[in-house]
Amino acid sequence: ERARAALKRQGDAAAAARLDVNLGNIHHWSGRPQDALSHYDRALRHARREGDDSTIRMIQMNRGTQLSALGRLGTAEDLFREIVDGAEAAGELRHRAIAQFNLGYIRFQKGDYGSAFDTLDAARRAFEELGDELYLTGTLIDLAELFLEVNDYRGARTTAERARALAERQGLWFEMGRAALFEAVATLAQGACAEARSLFERARESFREKGDTAFQALCDLYLAEVDVRDGDPGTATRRLRSAAKVFRREGLRMQCAVADLALAAVYLDGGKPRPAADALRTAGDYLRRVPAPWLRARLAHLRARLATAEGKPGLARRYFRDAVRHVESIRGRIGIDEFRVSFVDDKAPLYADLVGAVLESGRRDAVAEAFSIVERARSRSLVDLLAGRLGTSDVARDEQTGRLLQRVEELRAEHNRLSGFEGGTPGHRSGLRRERRAADLRACETRISDALRRLQRRHAHLGALTSGETITLDEIQGALSEDHSLVEYFFDGSRPLAFVVRRDGVSVVRLRVSPDDVLRRAAQLRFQMERGAETDDANGTSRAAALLLGVRRHLEFFADEIWNPLEISDRTVTVVPHGGLHSVPLAALPLPGGGAVVDRHCLSFLPSASCRRYLPPPGPVDRKSRLLTLAVGDAGTPAVGREVADIERRFPRSVRLGPEEATREAFRREAENADIIHVATHAAFRGDDPSFSGLQLADGWLSVHDVYGLRLNASLVCLSACQTGLSSVSPGDELVGLSRGFLYAGARALLASLWRIPDSSTADLMAHFYEELAAGEGMAESLRKAMIRAREVREHPFHWAPFVMLGGESPYPG
Structure with missing residues (x-):
């Protein structure tokens, strides 16, 4: 400041302007955006007098950064768009990339996550091509923050780790701190509180050493969340008050709102409505001037909770509806399926609270509205995918798309090599240990995901940019026959419930069991069920009886808690499971008076009722149907040949792809014209990243x-491999796995398994199923009869109850 004053006295305006830029930079790095903006404004006035367009663009970019930090996002966005256009016209590639980098972050702050990813990813690629590690580091940090916002914690942590390594190599302490901070947030989100606290405290100390009070306060904001999880709301409250004071002093509106919302949540959890109301009033004042839809959703949700605590149910319902509306306005603009799935990960409580408030109102239309909310809360990304698929053709092969598709194929080949498939020996595993290549494999998967996101954004239907409409109760009732019920479970609230929809009415049954109990007992059931493998040759022995008794205890629990209270009498039942119920074999549940569900009811399943609107109706299946069998067995699956041969005998128009012929290209080519596709090969379910679950083919994994x-145009796809029905189930009840992929690809019905079973049991059950199907029986009924016949040979449900039918019924109108 003294040097600038001396230069002004000497009349050296140009040097003083350069010092203004430097002073602005100092204030920026110190977390004082208002002071920084004042210096940049003075420097800009001089640059305009001189007419130096390049310098003007550089200063304007600095100004835009400060305007963004101050919450003036609309002004900042207009400014950066102008800079992008000017830099492109002048051929200044670096300035253009820098402006894109800043523009992407503004779009992120405004909740336009799809557009933000596009812009930031374009900037990242530009900086990589320019070799500009400084701005590449910043762009990676912003991408990590974006991944956190859509709850892609794995992507956030990987990206933040890469950014931190680059920052350390360049000695960029500020970027190191930010990267470490977001790495800590991802760690906390994954449930590692102790590790996250350590990372937050290290990041805070780094910012303290450099005098950055704003980022110290941001660390305190996250440490307060750790305190709450550790049961220490008092410390959390003190941290949040201190952070809010810093944010107000520095004029950081959005951060002020975040701190006040966090304070309000702590007060509400502690039964203190009056200070909660004060904090929400302050947060609302800040958010009137900040376009942040997710924060507005959180504000509305907390206001609804406050209204509930104050005994104002009508006001609470209004605020709950506002919260859901804000969430859906953001979700609708996310054009990447992966992000849509993860985005709702922490939004489920909003929908659950609204469902509870609507049902408690007792209004005449309460049940219909509650059902509509439940449908909006579950599997919405899959509904959008199915809706976007209709009427679309193959991806248009423009030049950039062609390069992307070629890149994806190259990366998939690399992925198969790292997974153990060696070129020239299709279908055989190399002897290489996969563990030694785990890091390379994860890096390859990250590059594949990156390329596919870019491809999705270029082609809207691949990324579910369309939004499918959810189905109404009236539509469902109009499509049900006299002897057909639809049962839809909803487990996101404290009181799980089930909608039982019949042609002549709807009932809502509140269940006693908690969502946590369902998950716990489902895991225990799975453990006991898989022990049934020991009964293959032990029918009638005391050992078999003991194993059967162990599994029956858990089946009886689910029968008593989630099936019998519904009092279903209709023979045909379409079930929409939720949460842990996706892995429970409902057909095996015992009924009062003897027998099991499979003896009285014909079951089919749907991820959501709305999916049925967009699933094409199955065509007729009989002996004239075209059958494609994919048989890739080995020494561990000796019955695969028998299984496939028996099926082919019933369908003369068949094509078989064996261990040598079953390449990805051959499968893709033959599958297009098949009416029935039967896949008998090894499957792998990837719990860490379900999108890389796959089927083993001759030349690698079909992910x-x-x-x-x-x-596909197949009426039925049967995945007889082990665990093909397993999916990752997010709190938005989105299923991510092979089932999702085949439904999107065009399968009208899908038969898949829930656990590993011996191939001999599979072969027997499939023989019964296809015998019924070839005789003209319906798909769900064929499965029901096949299970009953298989049970006569092997009593343990491990052998006869693993398969579920997704779809397979007539579509609802619409």
Whole structure:
């Protein structure tokens, strides 16, 4: 400041302007955006007098950064768009990339996550091509923050780790701190509180050493969340008050709102409505001037909770509806399926609270509205995918798309090599240990995901940019026959419930069991069920009886808690499970008076009732149907040949792809024209990243990503491999796995398994199923009869109850 004053006295305006830029930079790095903006404004006035367009663009970019930090996002966005256009016209590639980098972050702050990813990813690629590690580091940090916002914690942590390594190499302490901070947030989100606290405290100390009070306060904001999880709301409250004071002093509106919302949540959890109301009033004042839809959703949700605590149910319902509306306005603009799935990960309580408030109102239309909310809360990304698929053709092969598709194929080949498939020996595993290549494999998967996101954004239907409409109760009732019920479970609230929809009415049954109990007992049931493998040759022995008794205890629990209270009498039942119920074999549940569900009811399943609107109706299946069998067995699956041969005997128009012929290209080519596709091969479910779950073919893995690219017209796809029905289930009840991929690819019905079973049991059950199907029986009824016949040979449900039928019924109108 003294040097600038001396230069002004000497009349050296140009040097003083350069010092203004430097002073602005100092204030920026110190977390004082208002002071920084004042210096940049003075420097800009001088640059305009001189007419130096390049310098003007550089200063304007600095100004835009400060305007963004101050919450003036609309002004900042207009400014950066102008800079992008000017830099492009002048051929200044670096300035253009820098402006894109800043523009992407503004769009992120405004909740336009799809557009933000596009812009930031374009900037990242530009900086990589320019070799500009400084701005590449900043762009990666912003991408990590974006991944956190859509709850892609794995992507956030990987990206933040890369950014931190780059920052350390360049000695960029501020970027190191930010990267470490977001790495800590991802760690906290994954449930590692102790590790996250350590990372937050290290990041805070780094900012303290450099005098950055704003980022110290941001660390305190996250440490307060750790305190709450550790049961220390008092410390959390003190941290949040201190952070809010810093944010107000520095004029950081959005951060002020975040701190006040966090304070309000702590007060509400502690039964203190009056200070909660004060904090929400202050947060609302800040958010009137900040376009942040997710924060507004959180504000509305907390206001609804406050209204509930104050005994104002009508006001609470209004605020709950506002919260859901804000969430859906953001979700609708996310054009990447992966982000849509993860985005709702922490939004489920908003929908659950609204469902509870609507049902408690007792209004005449309460049940219909509650059902509509439940449908909006579950599997919405899959509904959008199915809706976007209709009427679309193959991806248009423009030049950039062609390069992206070629890149994806190259990366998939690399992925198969790292997974143990060696070129020239299709279908055989190399002897390499996969563990030694785990890091390379994860890096390859990250590059595949990156390329597929870019491809999705270029082609709206691949990314579910369309939004499918959810179905109404009236539509469902109009489509049900006299002897057909639809049962839809909803487990997101404290009181789980089930909608039982019949042609002549709807009932809502509140269940006694908690969502946590369902998850716990489902895991225990799975453990006991898989022990049934020991009964293959032990029918009638005391050992078999003991194993059967162990599994029956858990089946009886689910029968008593989630099936019998519904009092279902209709023979045909379409079930929409939720949460842990996706892995429970409902057909095996015992009924009062003897027998099991499979003896009295014909079951089919749907991820959501709305999916049925967009699933094409199955065509007729009989002996004239075209059958494609994929048989890739080995020494561990000796019955695969018998299984496939028996099926082919019933359908003369068949094509078989064996261990040598079953390449990805051959499968893609033959599957397009098949009416029935029967897949008998090894499957792998990836719990860490379900989109890389796959089926083993001759030349590598057919992953979920690959399945999305198929164009099927099959009435039935049968995945007889082990665990093909397993999916990752997010709190938004989105299923991510092979089932999702095949439904999107065009399968009208899907038969898949929930656990590993011996191939001999599979072969027997499939023989019964296809015998019924070839005789003209319906798909769900064929499965029901096949299970009953298989049970006569092997009593343990491990052998006869693993398969579920997704779809397979007539579509609802619409």
